[in-house]
Amino acid sequence: MQYSKFNSAIALFSRRRFLTGFSALALTLPFSAKVFSVQTKQQEWWVSAQGRDKDNYGLAMQGARTSSLKRVHSSFRGHGVIQHPIKPNKVLMLARRPGRYGVEVDLPSAAVKKHFTCAPQRFLQGHGCFSKDGSVLYTSESELHSGKGLIVLRDSLSYEVLDEFDSHGVGPHELKLMPDGQTLVVANGGLHTHPDSGRTVLNLATMRSTLTYLDARTGALLEQQQVPEAKASIRHLDVAHDGTVVIAMQLQRATMDHSNVVALSAVHRRGAPIRLVTKPDAVVEAMNDYIGSTAVNNQYRVAGFASPRGNLVAFWHIDTLRFLGYHAFHDACGLTVSADATHFVLSNSRGEIRQLRVEDLEEERCLRQQASGLNWDNHLISITLPEMGA
């Protein structure tokens, strides 16, 4: 069992409080969700961090079937966005690494309702996820000087820190809860950065990236996997309903001593080796050593991988690893699955949104949207809310 660096008394208190929250909210959540869904007509929104500079950094939401657009300003560049499971009309946007802030945004009013700052000598890596009952927020963070990776646990209502775990790696980035509700899967990117030197990587020679499974309650290390290429940084992931994890990587090519094409995506199931997606070579190469996000469609068992540096999104079957196709889209990085699971939804830095039918990966051009003046950032999510005004 792995424990945090906190003293045992605090750790026990935190864990007890955490477990209490688990059981209390497990009782209330289904009822709340049911009331929420039957009383109102639903509307789907695409939500993402956006902005090019401090004056317009923030979060925006675009109506999936309407021209409605809402914007919320923040003082920092956001990265990952997650829907609050207990307050589903709210999302949490986390600062891009190396950032210090998270904001809770109320979508109907397009207003920041709460915010939190990470502890001194820590910085956020840009992603988080909630526990199964919604009571705990997990964020990927790093110690400022050592670069040690941490998973920090916060109360999902107050955002007070409850506990923290070792991520068992450097530079933890995206993390998700596995379908068992008890396991976290963490992409330890392996890259050590320090805010004083911006985003410069300080440990290129020794970097070690891992896909790590942790017990969500105790932080115990359950399993850890690596890919053969030491300079491949596992940074983003998604989890299928059956627990298959798809991972997206970025290559630190400048430090490599060869120019071979290297797999940038892979699939993993607990207890088995990582299966690299290596074919077709031309597609992997066209992604220019960089995938910025990934999403799984469970119905078709298809994973999409967005490469803004390759200006494309490519798709593989997650069981057979068969290449299914690609869509050329300038600076595309935002990628999610529509609420009805029929479409992959793609966004880019020019404020454009496109939708591809999952069944044949053809774009429905009539569904194209462009939000003038917006620059969608790396990650896009789909959220369904009670219908509201523009």
Added chain:
Amino acid sequence: MNNFFRSSINIAALLLLTACGGSRENDPPPATEDSLNLALSEVVDQTIIPAVDAFYSDSRVFDSAAAEFCVALDAAGLTALQSHWRGLSESWFRLLPYNFGPLDDDLIFPPYSFIDSYRPRGRAYTETVREQIAAWVSGSMILNTAYFSEQPFNKMGLLAVEIALFETIDTQSQSRADIVDEFQSNGRKCETLVGLSKQLVLRAQSISEGWHIVFQGKGASYRSLFLGNQLEDGSESLATLITAVQQYLDYLSKRHVVSASAAIADYAWPSVSAAVDSIEAMLQGTEKSSLSFFALMKAGGYEASVETVENNFKMIRSSIVFEDALQFEVAISQLDGSFKREIPNGLEVELGVNFTDGD
């Protein structure tokens, strides 16, 4: 709303400053959308499309010369044909910086790779081609157009023609007499040469038709789509151009092109020099240009950036004169950096948030 007002004020202030500055009759217009479009159209019509046309034309000239050589099979014919290959190599290097649209319209089988197998990942397929040419010449397969159209990219293109034309199969002798002897002693080597040459012509023709007539069955030429800013992937045409040239410079510096490309013909330096000429013309215009990107950058107050880029070119030229590969790659890297910073900033073009600074 505050941002909107701030932007409005900035625009108003800019207009006021422009008005107060006192323009002169011969000053280039500032970088407005119209002036950028004009400069871009001149780049397309005076640099890119002439490069497309020249490569197609030179491929046909080479093909005719190959047919003539295969009739006469003498040293003079070989000398002429080798000279045409060098011209074709230069034409290709003038065009390759613009590796988008008809050159790169298929992710799996990009047309450019069938012309220049080194470009995709900097891998020299010299030995593969040598073995294949030996197999073609000694084999019994019918060496016709249909056969060569089915061959993979790494056995085709300028490299394959170079190997067929500049050395013998057995000893890799570069003596013209030995090469002519080999052609005379086995007619299948000429069939190989002609087959490879015809594929080059077909590739060049396809690229030309894409730029001039119709691109990917979309009912319009790529020129029309490009200048109409109607690219399928949603990218801005100017961003596509700048990104393509930047990626080409990245390739030139990182893949050691001057030591690996056109090595048997010993023609790498003139070839990369042609590429640099083409890129410089794209930025500073040709004698026919009424407006260039450099002029727009200067008019927008980016004189220092233009000077930086001009100094990059001077350093590149110097390295080419002295055939200094190390200095060449350093200088090309610096120009590569200018295509990421000074040039997009000076033309106020957005290459993309994630493109430049991803996570």
